Structures are given as structure tokens and as C-alpha cells.
Amino acid sequence: MNEYLKQYIKLQKPFRVTQGNPDSVCALYAFKDELEQSEDKQAKEILVDVYDLLGFKKSAYDLLCQIGDRSDKKILKRLGTLKDYSEKWGNHYALPKPKTPEEKWKEKERWAQLGLPAFQYHPDPLDTGAFEESQEGVVCDCCGKTTHIFYTAPFFSVENIAYLCPACIASGEAARKYHGSFQDNYSLDDGVDNPEKLDELIHRTPGCSGWQQEYWRAHCNDYCAFLGYVGARELRAMGVLEEVLDDPMWDEEQKDMIQESVNGGHLQCYLFQCLHCGKHLVWMDFD
Structure with missing residues (x-):
């Protein structure tokens, strides 16, 4: 041997x-x-x-x-x-390497170095795919300026908007100008009694893309931060599978489903983390 x-x-x-x-x-x-x-x-x-x-x-x-x-x-x-x-x-379902604290810090530094605004409810929007990069640049429909980072996740408005820059989302100008939102205010957890937090989530926070209707988790009287798209393998690799199963939202059958989920598969999980106590939660839906 x-x-x-x-x-x-x-x-x-x-x-x-x-x-x-x-x-x-x-x-x-x-x-x-x-x-x-x-x-x-x-x-x-x-x-x-x-x-x-x-x-x-x-x-x-x-x-x-x-x-x-x-x-x-x-x-x-x-x-x-x-x-x-x-x-x-292909390699689509390859298990990702867990990120070290240093790697996570470098990602946040890179976002800051690009001069981009911070989103507390969606801290790594480049990593999750909510934004994409363009070397040539595109013109933001809201402010009319050229941006090399543009939004790709859902934006609910009457008008069909092609490009939005991070600044117009963070300021709330995009939502105001087009009477739109980045998250359905009915598709989220109860338990947050501060209307300013709701306003920030739906009008100034990049959304995420779901198979069905997107849904946002909440905990400790606040909305959670969206961390990304996961399946059971990713949850195990991050060491949070048991933590997300410890959630009164899910019955035993649903917990079994989470444990069989595959990132990008027919059953998709979406990972969130409480901003206050750090607890991890998931939402799941089917294609």
C-alpha cells in the first residue's frame, strides 16, 4: 500500500x-x-x-x-x-471548501475596497450572486451612471428594469423611483415589530432568487442575514446542519427533507443567520 x-x-x-x-x-x-x-x-x-x-x-x-x-x-x-x-x-455539485475566518474577512475587504455599500441583511451579495461584475460596465437605470457591479436578483416593480447599481439599492432610490421592492413584505417571518427594519429589508436590501416565492427568515425580533444557497452537504461542511434542524418551523418529515437536500437540486435550501445570537436558519422550496 x-x-x-x-x-x-x-x-x-x-x-x-x-x-x-x-x-x-x-x-x-x-x-x-x-x-x-x-x-x-x-x-x-x-x-x-x-x-x-x-x-x-x-x-x-x-x-x-x-x-x-x-x-x-x-x-x-x-x-x-x-x-x-x-x-x-459536471462539477456543479462539488462540495465547497469551508471558508476560513481570514477568507471571509478578505471577501468583505474586497467589497469595501470596491467602494460598495454594506448590506446588513445580505452581507456577501457578490458571493451569493445577487450582483455580478462587468469589466466593460453597464448603465444603471436608476441613476444613469456607469457601474461595474450590477444587480441580478429579483426586483418587483411595474417597469422592467435591466440594471441597478449597489448605491441606488442601498439608498432606497431604486425602490422609490420605480415603486418597487426587493422582497415581498408578506413572504417573511413574523416577529419583527420595527417598521424601519421592514423598510430596510424590502426597499434597501438586495434580494435572493428562489425556485418559488422567495422567503426571508427572522430571529431575535430582527430579520436575518442571507448567507447563500446550500444543501445538506454544505450545511454539514459548515457544521450547522444540526443547528438548522433545531427549528420549530420544521416537522420531522421536513427535517428529513432538509437532510436530503442538494444545492441546486429539486429541493433547495437558503441559509440565514441571526444578526444578534448567531443562530443559523434555513428556508427551503422545490423547483
Whole structure:
């Protein structure tokens, strides 16, 4: 047994036992990075396994095509299985590497360095896809200025608006000018009695895109921050799956559904976090 295989066996066991908790995922990613730097054939063979385990199906298939012995029936069978996954999903369902506090801080710094406003109820709107970047720039329909960051999530208004810049959203000018909102004020949790918080959420906060009607969670008498789109694997990798299941909103059947959810799949979960106590909550819907 070579050293690469020994290391893989050592790392994949806790990953499977914990169903992908943060430490086990980070350890596999570190091992993946190490293997990708090696030209050793044994390292590449184990890299196929690591890709496969983490959900990088296309990467696993492509690499096995390069190094696999097609005279080996087991290799041919695995190639067929990986090809099927690769053609259907590519690397779309790969388990993301949990972000370190330093990485999260750098993302916030980058947003600030771009001179963009902060949104307390949607702190990482570039990461969640609520905004996109354009090197050429586009013209904001609201202020008429060129912006290199433009809004892509839902905006509910009578007029069809192509582009909005972050500043016009944060100031409330976009919602005022077009009599619009970024969130339906009926599709959110009860329990927030401050009308100013509601105004900030629906008129000055970038929204998120749902399969069905978007819904916003609340906790501690305030609306939560939207963190992004997740499935059970991502929740386990972040170490918050048990936390989001501890929620009176969900019955046992619904909790089972959350535990079977796949990011980007037929059942989508949306992750929120309380601004005050830090509790994580989810919303879910179907395509």
C-alpha cells in the first residue's frame, strides 16, 4: 500500500463517518491540493478518488481518462459511471471548501475596497450572486451612471428594469423611483415589530432568487442575514446542519427533507443567520 493510499484511507474515514463535517472537508481539500502538485502516477490515481469523494465528477472523469488503464474492466466500468455523472452535472455539485475566518474577512475587504455599500441583511451579495461584475460596465437605470457591479436578483416593480447599481439599492432610490421592492413584505417571518427594519429589508436590501416565492427568515425580533444557497452537504461542511434542524418551523418529515437536500437540486435550501445570537436558519422550496 503506497503512502498516498494510506493517507486517503485515513482522511476518507472521518469524512464518511461525519458525513462531511468542516474539519474532514478541509483536510480532504488540503490533500487534494497536495496531490494536484504531484506528477507521481500513484498520486494521480488517488486524486481521482478524492475528486470523486468531494463531488468533482468531471475532474475525476477527465483525470481517469488520462491515466486509466482501459484494458482493466474495473477502470472501464468506473469511467462509464463517472462519464454519466460528468455529462449530467459536471462539477456543479462539488462540495465547497469551508471558508476560513481570514477568507471571509478578505471577501468583505474586497467589497469595501470596491467602494460598495454594506448590506446588513445580505452581507456577501457578490458571493451569493445577487450582483455580478462587468469589466466593460453597464448603465444603471436608476441613476444613469456607469457601474461595474450590477444587480441580478429579483426586483418587483411595474417597469422592467435591466440594471441597478449597489448605491441606488442601498439608498432606497431604486425602490422609490420605480415603486418597487426587493422582497415581498408578506413572504417573511413574523416577529419583527420595527417598521424601519421592514423598510430596510424590502426597499434597501438586495434580494435572493428562489425556485418559488422567495422567503426571508427572522430571529431575535430582527430579520436575518442571507448567507447563500446550500444543501445538506454544505450545511454539514459548515457544521450547522444540526443547528438548522433545531427549528420549530420544521416537522420531522421536513427535517428529513432538509437532510436530503442538494444545492441546486429539486429541493433547495437558503441559509440565514441571526444578526444578534448567531443562530443559523434555513428556508427551503422545490423547483
